[in-house]
Amino acid sequence: MTVAADLFALQETDFALDSALARLEEIESQLGESEELTSARGWLEAATEHLRQLKSTQSDFEFEADEVRAKVGTVEARLYGGEVTDSRELSDLDADLKSIKNNLQTREDSLLTSLEQTEEGEAAVAQAQAILSDIEARWKAGQSQLQAEKADLEPEIERLRAVREEQSAAADRAALSLYDILRNRRDGSAVATVERGMCQGCRITLPRNIIQKARNPGALVQCVSCERILVFV
Ligand SMILES: [Zn+2]
Known part of the structure; x- marks a missing residue:
């Protein structure tokens, strides 16, 4: 392999490693509770709390209606029981009964509304x-998919790191430091292939003498425009 080809192989490893690391980061940010799940839990909690209040109100109305119903029974018993004979008292009881029954009607209406x-x-x-439940099921499926992907990705990252280690140990020191500088400067891409006389990093047509130099296996020739190391593959 030529010096440039060694660096090109290293760059392929770096590309694979960069994309695996980016994917791992993305997966890690997606692991754990989703916002959708948290909100759905919140809705259920709020609805449950609201129902608890409604039931408590309903039971208050039931209790009150029972009390008033019992009063109706007591007054009716006195009114129709035959024990009370005084007409004034009977007329008072009758008025009482009407008022209590009106009260009962109001309570029963409220109870009905409360039941609804x-x-x-x-x-x-x-x-x-x-x-x-629906969101949870989808979330769980998504999480186990992410976990599975993570489990595949982690050893792959280890493998790529080992490959990188080997490739950079074997590479020429000076070439490697140029590679690192260009990789930083050119957004991760330090080596460009030459196709039909063009640098594939910046698409300019290369001068003939540069192409000839770049064909030399021991040479490290850079593009005249983007400075990337040129390689023939
Ligand atoms: Zn170029």
């Missing part, structure tokens, strides 16, 4: 639960 609200609250909880 509880039903709606239950439907909202069921819906939030269904949405959460």
Whole structure:
């Protein structure tokens, strides 16, 4: 292999390593609870809390209605029981009964409204639960896919690092330091292939003498425009 070809091989390893590391970083940022999942949990919690309040209100109304119903029973028993005979007292009891029954009607209307609200609250909880289950199932599947990909990627990164180690140990020192400088300066791409007389790094047509020099296996020739190390593959 020529010096430039050695560097080109090293660059292929670096490209593969860079993209594997970028993918690993992306995977790691996606592991863990997603925002969608957190919000769905929040919705379910809020709906559950709202339902709890509705049920508590409903049970207050039930208790109050039971109390008023019991009062109706007591007054009716006195009114129709035959024990009370005084007409004034009977007329008072009758007025009482009417007022208590009106009160009962109001309580029962409130209870009915409350029962409807509880039903709606239950439907909202069921819906939030269904949405959460759906999101959770998709999230779990996604997470295990990411974990599997991570498990494949980590040894691949180790392998590429070992390859890189070997390639850079074998490479010419001066060539390697030029490679590192250009790699930093040219966004990771220090070596460019020559095709049809053109530098594939910047697409300029190279002067003939440069092409001839670059064909020399021991030479390290740079593009006159982008400075990348030229290689024939
Ligand atoms: Zn160039």
